[in-house]
Amino acid sequence: MGRPREFDADDALQTALELFWRKGYEGTSITDLTDGMGITKPSLYGTFGNKEELFRMALQRYEENYMAFFWSALEQPDARTVAFDILRGFVNAQTEECNPGGCLVVNAARACSDAALEIHKTIVERIQVGQKALARRFDRAKREGDLPADSNPEDLARFIMTVAQGTAVQASSGAGRDEVYRLVDIAMKSFPRS
Amino acid sequence: MGRPREFDADDALQTALELFWRKGYEGTSITDLTDGMGITKPSLYGTFGNKEELFRMALQRYEENYMAFFWSALEQPDARTVAFDILRGFVNAQTEECNPGGCLVVNAARACSDAALEIHKTIVERIQVGQKALARRFDRAKREGDLPADSNPEDLARFIMTVAQGTAVQASSGAGRDEVYRLVDIAMKSFPRS
DNA sequence: CCGATTTTATACCGACCGGTATAATTCTTC
DNA sequence: GAAGAATTATACCGGTCGGTATAAAATCGG
Numbered sequence A, B: 001m002g003r004p005r006e007f008d009a010d011d012a013l014q015t016a017l018e019l020f021w022r023k024g025y026e027g028t029s030i031t032d033l034t035d036g037m038g039i040t041k042p043s044l045y046g047t048f049g050n051k052e053e054l055f056r057m058a059l060q061r062y063e064e065n066y067m068a069f070f071w072s073a074l075e076q077p078d079a080r081t082v083a084f085d086i087l088r089g090f091v092n093a094q095t096e097e098c099n100p101g102g103c104l105v106v107n108a109a110r111a112c113s114d115a116a117l118e119i120h121k122t123i124v125e126r127i128q129v130g131q132k133a134l135a136r137r138f139d140r141a142k143r144e145g146d147l148p149a150d151s152n153p154e155d156l157a158r159f160i161m162t163v164a165q166g167t168a169v170q171a172s173s174g175a176g177r178d179e180v181y182r183l184v185d186i187a188m189k190s191f192p193r194s
Numbered sequence C: 001c002c003g004a005t006t007t008t009a010t011a012c013c014g015a016c017c018g019g020t021a022t023a024a025t026t027c028t029t030c
Numbered sequence D: 001g002a003a004g005a006a007t008t009a010t011a012c013c014g015g016t017c018g019g020t021a022t023a024a025a026a027t028c029g030g
Helices: A009-023 A030-037 A041-048 A051-066 A068-073 A079-095 A104-109 A114-143 A153-172 A177-188 B009-023 B030-037 B041-048 B051-066 B068-073 B079-095 B104-109 B114-143 B153-172 B177-188
Strands: none
Touching: A009 A030, A009 A041, A009 A051, A009 A104, A030 A041, A030 A051, A041 A051, A051 A068, A051 A104, A051 A114, A068 A079, A079 A114, A079 A153, A079 A177, A104 A114, A104 A153, A114 A153, A153 A177, A153 B153, A153 B177, A177 B153, B009 B030, B009 B041, B009 B051, B009 B104, B030 B041, B030 B051, B041 B051, B051 B068, B051 B104, B051 B114, B068 B079, B079 B114, B079 B153, B079 B177, B104 B114, B104 B153, B114 B153, B153 B177
16 A cells, blocks of 8 residues: 555666666765666665665675676586686676676775775675685585695685686776686686696 | 975875775865874865875875886896786785785775766776786797797786786785785796796 | 555755865065 | 065865655555
8 A cells, every 4th residue: 555656676776786886885876876766865765775775785686696606606516617617707797798897896895985884894794705605615625636635725715706806807997808708717727627 | 485384295195195095086085184194174285286186196106106016027037027026016015014905006996986087097097007018028028938929918917917906805805915925826827937 | 535654756954075265374585 | 574475274165975854646445
């Protein structure tokens, strides 16, 4: 009952996601959001709470819709395929024509004012979650003999995540997909072979 | 003639540099700057013009005082040493205890509002300048037989810069120097040997 | 048609943004 | 000491920030 809302909340969240992706958390104003969504401020606050809650919803949607490859890649049978699929997946998401450049998490993670420290902490934590999951996967690979006995799973995970974050910077600076693909190929030469 | 200024402009610029480094261009307010410098707004504007000019001065100082290693590294005799010195130099700057984490250029480069597009363009351009200089150096190495004939200098330069940018994200997320050193060692395994 | 309920649109809030006008203060030079 | 030049402190500018109070409009069950 009550007056039905005149916009699709899911579409609006997608718009918010793309704006945050392109312009970062603090770089995106409420006016940017309402203009993009085609709704008014009370509608935004009534539907999504406030800017921070809206960002967190957008972040969750981003992880579900654009970072799903990460958790799929972890299930690949060997560590090299895990690593390659993750890097390729990041590059695909970061250089998709219809998407903003780079990575929402990396874009939003960088410098921020004192007012956004909570968002910054969340972002750093999300990166750590992925990195630790990858390290556990590589540790399993090491125990399975899939990685050399003298390899360091945490260092390898950090290496893969670092390359992924570097590609995000490249992509948001305008690098093309093929160029970044070749970069992934170079990086994979560092990865130990089973 | 005239009343002498009561603060050291060089010290003030250093403070601005560190604030911009830590919080980014838009994340640093004029009040942050004047409070940190211990001066008033008219003094800031009288000495440095405006926020954008102050940032550009800080950026220039950053490149001179913290990125000098880059141009020195380009003069190393062989390509592997060039690459290694550049990566080590970046890590050193990004993980210096007394410095803010990460890289001022990378931190400031990420997401930004429409109002800061000019700054964003400058930042992307500074990255490109370094990357192209490195590609030229690797091209010379290739001609000198210091890199394999089938290697691609531009791809190698992009790889090194990408790892450097990735380390900046790691460092501004709190990674320690030794961890990032090991990451550089892994990355260097990808680099062709003469 | 009548509340009850929910979403709209408009107008507004205090705080802060980058930037500046005004005038008092402190110096050098004559 | 007076004139002139430069820096200081204070107070203020319009604009935008994130967020909200108020009330009109649109739907429901009765």
